[in-house]
Amino acid sequence: MCLGIPGRVVETWRDQNILMGKVDFNGVVKRVCLEHVPEVTLGEYVIVHVGFALERVDEEEARKVFEFLDSMEQLDELKVEEA
Amino acid sequence: MKFLDEYRDEVAARKLVTAIEGVVTRPWTIMEVCGGQTHTIVKYGIDELLPKSIELVHGPGCPVCVTSLEAIDRAHAVASRAEVIFCSFGDMLRVPGSHGDLLQLKSHGSDVRVVYSPLDAVTIAAANPDKEVVFFAIGFETTAPPNAMAVWMAAQRGLRNFSVLVSHVLVPPAMTAILEAPDNRVQAFLGPGHVCTVVGFEEYEPIARHYHVPIVITGFEPIDMLEGLYRAIRQLEEGRAEVENAYSRAVRRDGNPASRALMADVFEVCDRKWRGVGSIPKSGLKLSAAYAHFDAERRFSVDGIDTLEPAVCISGQILRGVRKPHECAAFATACTPHTPIGATMVSAEGACAAYYAYGRHLQSSPVTFQKEGHREEAANAV
Amino acid sequence: MLSEPSARLTVADFLGTCPAPFAHHDRVLLGHGSGGRLSADLIHRLFLPILGNETLSRLEDQATCSLAPHADVRIAFTTDSFVVRPIFFPGGDIGKLAVHGTVNDLAMGGATPLFISAAFILEEGLTIDDLRRIVQSMREACDSAGVVLVAGDTKVVDRGKGDQIFITTSGIGIVPRGRTLSAAACRPGDQIILSGTIGDHGIAIMSVREGLDFETTLESDTASLADLTRVMLGCCPDIRCMRDPTRGGVSSALHEIAAASHVGMTLTEAAIPVRAEVRGACELLGLDPLYVANEGKLIAIVPAAAAPGLVDTMKAHPRGIDAAVVGEVTAHHPGMVVMRSRVGGERVVTMLAGEQLPRIC
Numbered sequence: 001m002c003l004g005i006p007g008r009v010v011e012t013w014r015d016q017n018i019l020m021g022k023v024d025f026n027g028v029v030k031r032v033c034l035e036h037v038p039e040v041t042l043g044e045y046v047i048v049h050v051g052f053a054l055e056r057v058d059e060e061e062a063r064k065v066f067e068f069l070d071s072m073e074q075l076d077e078l079k080v081e082e083a
Numbered sequence: 084m085k086f087l088d089e090y091r092d093e094v095a096a097r098k099l100v101t102a103i104e105g106v107v108t109r110p111w112t113i114m115e116v117c118g119g120q121t122h123t124i125v126k127y128g129i130d131e132l133l134p135k136s137i138e139l140v141h142g143p144g145c146p147v148c149v150t151s152l153e154a155i156d157r158a159h160a161v162a163s164r165a166e167v168i169f170c171s172f173g174d175m176l177r178v179p180g181s182h183g184d185l186l187q188l189k190s191h192g193s194d195v196r197v198v199y200s201p202l203d204a205v206t207i208a209a210a211n212p213d214k215e216v217v218f219f220a221i222g223f224e225t226t227a228p229p230n231a232m233a234v235w236m237a238a239q240r241g242l243r244n245f246s247v248l249v250s251h252v253l254v255p256p257a258m259t260a261i262l263e264a265p266d267n268r269v270q271a272f273l274g275p276g277h278v279c280t281v282v283g284f285e286e287y288e289p290i291a292r293h294y295h296v297p298i299v300i301t302g303f304e305p306i307d308m309l310e311g312l313y314r315a316i317r318q319l320e321e322g323r324a325e326v327e328n329a330y331s332r333a334v335r336r337d338g339n340p341a342s343r344a345l346m347a348d349v350f351e352v353c354d355r356k357w358r359g360v361g362s363i364p365k366s367g368l369k370l371s372a373a374y375a376h377f378d379a380e381r382r383f384s385v386d387g388i389d390t391l392e393p394a395v396c397i398s399g400q401i402l403r404g405v406r407k408p409h410e411c412a413a414f415a416t417a418c419t420p421h422t423p424i425g426a427t428m429v430s431a432e433g434a435c436a437a438y439y440a441y442g443r444h445l446q447s448s449p450v451t452f453q454k455e456g457h458r459e460e461a462a463n464a465v
Numbered sequence: 466m467l468s469e470p471s472a473r474l475t476v477a478d479f480l481g482t483c484p485a486p487f488a489h490h491d492r493v494l495l496g497h498g499s500g501g502r503l504s505a506d507l508i509h510r511l512f513l514p515i516l517g518n519e520t521l522s523r524l525e526d527q528a529t530c531s532l533a534p535h536a537d538v539r540i541a542f543t544t545d546s547f548v549v550r551p552i553f554f555p556g557g558d559i560g561k562l563a564v565h566g567t568v569n570d571l572a573m574g575g576a577t578p579l580f581i582s583a584a585f586i587l588e589e590g591l592t593i594d595d596l597r598r599i600v601q602s603m604r605e606a607c608d609s610a611g612v613v614l615v616a617g618d619t620k621v622v623d624r625g626k627g628d629q630i631f632i633t634t635s636g637i638g639i640v641p642r643g644r645t646l647s648a649a650a651c652r653p654g655d656q657i658i659l660s661g662t663i664g665d666h667g668i669a670i671m672s673v674r675e676g677l678d679f680e681t682t683l684e685s686d687t688a689s690l691a692d693l694t695r696v697m698l699g700c701c702p703d704i705r706c707m708r709d710p711t712r713g714g715v716s717s718a719l720h721e722i723a724a725a726s727h728v729g730m731t732l733t734e735a736a737i738p739v740r741a742e743v744r745g746a747c748e749l750l751g752l753d754p755l756y757v758a759n760e761g762k763l764i765a766i767v768p769a770a771a772a773p774g775l776v777d778t779m780k781a782h783p784r785g786i787d788a789a790v791v792g793e794v795t796a797h798h799p800g801m802v803v804m805r806s807r808v809g810g811e812r813v814v815t816m817l818a819g820e821q822l823p824r825i826c
Contacts (some may be wrong), residue, residue, distance in 0.1 A: 002144065002275065002277050002278075003119060004225070004303070004333070006086035007745075017239070018236065026745025027740075028745035029679060029681065030749060033202055033229070035341070036228060047277070047333050049225055050199065052229035054228070055280045055281075058332045061331035068310075069099070072098060072102060084748060091808060127810045128806055131811065132808070191492075196676070199677055203676060305807075440815055
């Protein structure tokens, strides 16, 4: 139940009072319902599931795992230096 | 693709595997709840990368698999009606009911259509006012907002020829049922990322506390999975049992408030029968009283259904993580994706189909799948 | 030939066609035309037992027959039906597809395509303008592929009894004596070469299909490969085998070769060229590009020593710019295709069961 793919919002409009938009997935653009991500701005990424945006992607949070991996590496380097 | 490619990076994956190897001191059994996570594990061979002492068991998180036989037979009864255009997600089309599947109905002339989105079914209803358009609304919490949105839109537009056959299920009661089972082996969960995107993870905190089981909300890419595993193993090793959010780029503590509000408006909680598992109290969603007139079960009388479940299938035990697909006598012999007996073989997200699709039944092949040396060492070190 | 039956693709093909076995069905399902296991069932359990003979049963893309025992050339012969919706799609139309499909089936056997025939089944009501456009497009495709359309036939069926237009093309080419490309000729250590990006045709068709439509600049890769194969064979006469991975995609083509040669195939995921848009669409729909159709790409299996030079030659040809070695033939796991994933794990690439199911839920 999990297929949610991040895509970039490239256009928004209201259709019969529902926020709709176009979302770009690597050059493939699909019409998506954005009603539940009302504060979304153009260029932002949203997670899309069955033509419906579930949530905006938090770019800052997205970096954390890589920061963690970098810190691990630095720790290793530190250990090597100590040794 | 941004937010996908970097989470499939081999170097980052190796670093996380090293981190996991650094914290593991004994065997642990961890369940990934979602079918999508199961897919990632087999598609990328993630279990092959892990220390041998870590066992991954596959959870019930495949909505197609757990949809009850009654619900499927009911769908077939509705789809067989001449006035009905029956719309469904693709995977549901080949799920065997008691008497064949939706594709066989289609080859006999029923108007069965695959839609990418439930909102497309509303469009079809608007374009076919002389037909009854029925959408098969299945899924976990993830799919509840789009399905609710379809019903809400149909109500707004006054579409009288649109209805939904609802068979929604909820994750936390299923996790509780797994933990309550006397034969439970699960010591930690990788929680369902996109389910929590919708509803948040506060509901999981009492489960973690009560059963003293770590729950790490996890995404669906290889790096997500490895991070989730790393965090779960750390908790296990340190004796902690908390809810951690390892998918924070898409999951907030309280989920998506707009989605939760719409779900609360359109749906209400009900008991639900899970295929292969049985009835679980308060584990499903049905239409709320205000939207009951969109219920296809009411609109078309489809009672008196006798179901026939094949005896050989152990999908119930597989869905609870008690057994693995290859432990089934029928797996990859009588039961394959083109001759599915059980639901877990039918859905692409089902554990059996995932094992089959990525050749787990063929992995006795000596050369290709021999374990690498460092894994042997890691196992010996334990 | 029977190994490449017609290319009818509908939404149901992509979004789930019945996986149930031929033996369990008293009716033809769409899945029987999928190019996967159901199609194979139909061929092996119905057609071959009745029609099979030494040539047909080889299941190559084309039959190669000698007219006289000592002639310098042999005849390559093939036939293929085309049913596609919509009939006009980004990058081509059913007419172009029908010419290229048959030309390519001949070219894969190392033949020089010479003549083709075309039989049209037209549905009452098809506009003459559309028909003219299609026929014009066939003319251009023949000219560019260097074949002459020398025979034809037309039938019209009642409205509702056809899908606008079905085209069957047959083709004849010549193969020099001594040139015997065969799916059964591959040996461990051989390299697997792909002539370019995969999945372009299947995704381009999907993009304009009712119910799935999405916007993209992607076009079908439909093209004649006859000139590319001519240049390739000129550079490397000992190519073992070539296949154009149409329906069922690269996976089906490799499975056929692996089975015929009793060898295994090992692919490297990161080496397989996939266009950004194809990746995007596949992610969105939960599809695997290895199963998506191509109409202007080929797979060549070649001895390892010849691979680098051949790839360079292909890259210099407009139809082979993105050519790459994507894997290797191995003695291990005969009949199986194995892929090394981007994160280092391995998995078996199974043959398509029915049709690929997008994981939309």
